[in-house]
Amino acid sequence: xxxxxxxxxxxxxxxxxxxxxxxxxxxxxxxxxxxxxxxxxxxxxxxxxxxxxxxxxxxxxxxxxxxxxxxxxxxxxxxxxxxxxxxxxxxxxxxxxxxxxxxxxxxxxxxxxxxxxxxxxxxxxxxxxxxxxxxxxxxxxxxxxxxxxxxxxxxxxxxxxxxxxxxxxxxxxxxxxxxxxxxxxxxxxxxxxxxxxxxxxxxxxxxxxxxxxxxxxxxxxxxxxxxxxxxxxxxxxxxxxxxxxxxxxxxxxxxxxxxxxxxxxxxxxxxxxxxxxxxxxxxxxxxxxxxxxxxxxxxxxxxxxxxxxxxxxxxxxxxxxxxxxxxxxxxxxxxxxxxxxxxxxxxxxxxxxxxxxxxxxxxxxxxxxxxxxxxxxxxxxxxxxxxxxxxxxxxxxxxxxxxxxxxxxxxxxxxxxxxxxxxxxxxxxxxxxxxxxxxxxxxxxxxxxxxxxxxxxxxxxxxxxxxxxxxxxxxxxxxxxxxxxxxxxxxxxxxxxxxxxxxxxxxxxxxxxxxxxxxxxxxxxxxxxxxxxxxxxxxxxxxxxxxxxxxxxxxxxxxxxxxxxxxxxxxxxxxxxxxxxxxxxxxxxxxxxxxxxxxxxxxxxxxxxxxx
Amino acid sequence: xxxxxxxxxxxxxxxxxxxxxxxxxxxxxxxxxxxxxxxxxxxxxxxxxxxxxxxxxxxxxxxxxxxxxxxxxx
Ligand code: SF4
Numbered sequence: 001x002x003x004x005x006x007x008x009x010x011x012x013x014x015x016x017x018x019x020x021x022x023x024x025x026x027x028x029x030x031x032x033x034x035x036x037x038x039x040x041x042x043x044x045x046x047x048x049x050x051x052x053x054x055x056x057x058x059x060x061x062x063x064x065x066x067x068x069x070x071x072x073x074x075x076x077x078x079x080x081x082x083x084x085x086x087x088x089x090x091x092x093x094x095x096x097x098x099x100x101x102x103x104x105x106x107x108x109x110x111x112x113x114x115x116x117x118x119x120x121x122x123x124x125x126x127x128x129x130x131x132x133x134x135x136x137x138x139x140x141x142x143x144x145x146x147x148x149x150x151x152x153x154x155x156x157x158x159x160x161x162x163x164x165x166x167x168x169x170x171x172x173x174x175x176x177x178x179x180x181x182x183x184x185x186x187x188x189x190x191x192x193x194x195x196x197x198x199x200x201x202x203x204x205x206x207x208x209x210x211x212x213x214x215x216x217x218x219x220x221x222x223x224x225x226x227x228x229x230x231x232x233x234x235x236x237x238x239x240x241x242x243x244x245x246x247x248x249x250x251x252x253x254x255x256x257x258x259x260x261x262x263x264x265x266x267x268x269x270x271x272x273x274x275x276x277x278x279x280x281x282x283x284x285x286x287x288x289x290x291x292x293x294x295x296x297x298x299x300x301x302x303x304x305x306x307x308x309x310x311x312x313x314x315x316x317x318x319x320x321x322x323x324x325x326x327x328x329x330x331x332x333x334x335x336x337x338x339x340x341x342x343x344x345x346x347x348x349x350x351x352x353x354x355x356x357x358x359x360x361x362x363x364x365x366x367x368x369x370x371x372x373x374x375x376x377x378x379x380x381x382x383x384x385x386x387x388x389x390x391x392x393x394x395x396x397x398x399x400x401x402x403x404x405x406x407x408x409x410x411x412x413x414x415x416x417x418x419x420x421x422x423x424x425x426x427x428x429x430x431x432x433x434x435x436x437x438x439x440x441x442x443x444x445x446x447x448x449x450x451x452x453x454x455x456x457x458x459x460x461x462x463x464x465x466x467x468x469x470x471x472x473x474x475x476x477x478x479x480x481x482x483x484x485x486x487x488x489x490x491x492x493x494x495x496x497x498x499x500x501x502x503x504x505x506x507x508x509x510x511x512x513x514x515x516x517x518x519x520x521x522x523x524x525x526x527x528x529x530x531x532x533x534x535x536x537x538x539x540x541x542x543x544x545x546x547x548x549x550x551x552x553x554x555x556x557x558x559x560x561x562x563x564x565x566x567x568x569x570x571x572x573x574x575x576x577x578x579x580x581x582x583x584x585x586x587x588x589x590x591x592x593x594x595x596x597x598x599x600x601x602x603x604x605x606x607x608x609x610x611x612x
Numbered sequence: 613x614x615x616x617x618x619x620x621x622x623x624x625x626x627x628x629x630x631x632x633x634x635x636x637x638x639x640x641x642x643x644x645x646x647x648x649x650x651x652x653x654x655x656x657x658x659x660x661x662x663x664x665x666x667x668x669x670x671x672x673x674x675x676x677x678x679x680x681x682x683x684x685x686x
Binding site for chain 2: 264269270275281304582
């Protein structure tokens with residue numbers, strides 16, 4: 001970024017980001033220092049990419065007009081804790097309206113690729129059209145500025161995400177990588193491809209410990225463009241941490257914001273996995289396609305129970321003190337660590353185990369590992385398979401696919417493999433399409449075509465207004481369980497004011513665990529922007545910018561043909577309320593009707609002019 | 613008075629899962645948290661007889677109190 005002002009909200013055009021546009025068909029590329037249009041452009045991530053996507057009329061995700069935008073946030077690569085995010089944006093193959101148009105989407109992950117990318121001197125890479133042959137893209141730092149090269153990648157075809165990264169590491173020892181797996185390569189039949197981002201830990205241990213930009217099929221879009229991997233080659237730019245940032249970083253680790261994510265050994269809560277114990281108290285852990293049964297089956301995957309048989313280690317991305325990765329390995333007879341299996345984050349764990357009727361940790365780990373290696377979004381895959389299992393349970397004499405039912409590990413594993421290899425479009429294209437083809441949509445757990453996260457919809461009517469996936473782009477998932485809010489006013493306020501601010505993290509380059517409850521409109525972020533970029537910004541300016549970016553996402557959904565009726569939870573939730581969930585019912589038709597009316601009354605007037 | 617306390621997740625470590633405990637009349641949830649030396653930064657949710665409460669809620673004889681850590685993120 002070239003920064004020629006201290007006031008980014010008033011003078012955004014005095015801040016320039018370095019963009020490289022690559023025409024994959026011709027191989028032409030151009031570099032530009034682009035002046036920012038507004039503060040959202042300055043902050044970056046989806047705040048910028050969605051403005052560019054809004055300028056394009058895209059009717060099919062797999063078309064020349066749909067770009068793949070790879071960018072970072074203003075703080076990516078800085079010394080602020082968690083500042084490692086990379087964003088992938090484009091029109092999504094999997095998320096789309098009933099009108100048949102694809103939704104704009106972004107997906108993000110950590111690892112070290114984002115920082116390395118930023119340190120090449122580039123802020124944004126836009127891929128136009130598609131390459132005729134498989135390529136990987138080398139982005140490198142040179143004395144003359146960032147350079148981008150397109151390289152043949154036939155040798156990477158058919159490799160897993162991890163294997164691609166390992167192969168590239170042999171050639172580029174000082175680089176970091178973003179790679180798709182076989183799922184993304186088979187984009188015609190798999191719309192849920194993810195992008196794997198390399199970590200220091202992975203490159204050192206050669207174990208498959210990537211992080212993922214999973215949601216919305218950005219890996220499939222990358223596969224469509226015939227890009228198998230990105231390589232960011234630059235020297236590490238680790239400067240001395242300022243006193244101000246040091247203070248913030250200590251606050252992030254010790255101040256409570258990330259305490260629950262920290263390892264148990266350091267007095268933390270043990271990561272997102274801890275959600276199992278808490279949600280089980282309400283019988284709100286998704287079981288068998290989001291139908292908790294009121295029994296203690298989910299307890300088998302409580303950390304305390306898994307720990308007896310498996311080795312668990314908390315690890316972190318480059319320089320991050322939050323240490324949120326719970327890595328599971330086999331336990332040797334002497335108690336030492338055996339083969340690495342997978343990471344146990346709450347979402348992939350639940351959606352690839354308990355919600356499929358699987359309650360054994362080793363089986364869960366193997367499914368997560370397969371999903372990661374094929375490069376699929378664990379949420380979309382898990383939920384779509386859960387739908388198929390549910391269909392089979394309801395139609396014992398007319399089962400679909402391989403006839404798998406809840407708990408049948410071998411058959412479920414087969415479905416994962418077939419989907420990953422592009423041999424099972426029924427699963428690969430997601431639950432919206434599968435359920436529509438079978439004529440039974442009520443128990444397909446997606447909202448607006450994107451599968452929901454592992455929080456029961458009965459606890460989160462806010463899913464309907466999430467703009468890029470259930471829990472990452474609408475922070476209302478704890479409003480009922482955690483805060484006990486079941487009144488209309490609290491939900492209207494939650495959706496339209498406080499909880500939408502979670503998306504700010506998907507602009508600025510930080511992880512949500514930086515301060516998940518408050519978002520980026522805080523004094524901590526103000527101090528970091530001053531220290532790292534010499535920018536004077538107020539909390540109010542940050543919040544206003546995040547709100548505009550969120551609303552632009554909503555406006556873009558409507559522009560892509562979503563009717564208001566599509567902003568809804570799966571029908572089963574209100575048609576057949578689950579009596580086992582021990583929480584007040586806030587998803588009755590009456591409550592939802594009132595909520596919809598109030599929320600749209602607030603949002604709608606603000607949507608005018610946002611896409612101009 | 614006797615109240616029944618249930619601890620969830622990491623709060624159980626080195627303590628108990630569920631126990632009847634004796635407390636003086638007039639105590640609040642915060643007093644139970646202090647008595648059990650639960651790490652304050654992890655305190656998230658408290659239910660009294662299945663209903664959400666907070667640290668200032670009075671606890672009465674026979675109450676079933678569930679104390680849980682915070683839950684967040686994916
Ligand atoms: S919070 Fe977790 S994912 Fe984010 S940078 Fe830290 S260790 Fe990585």
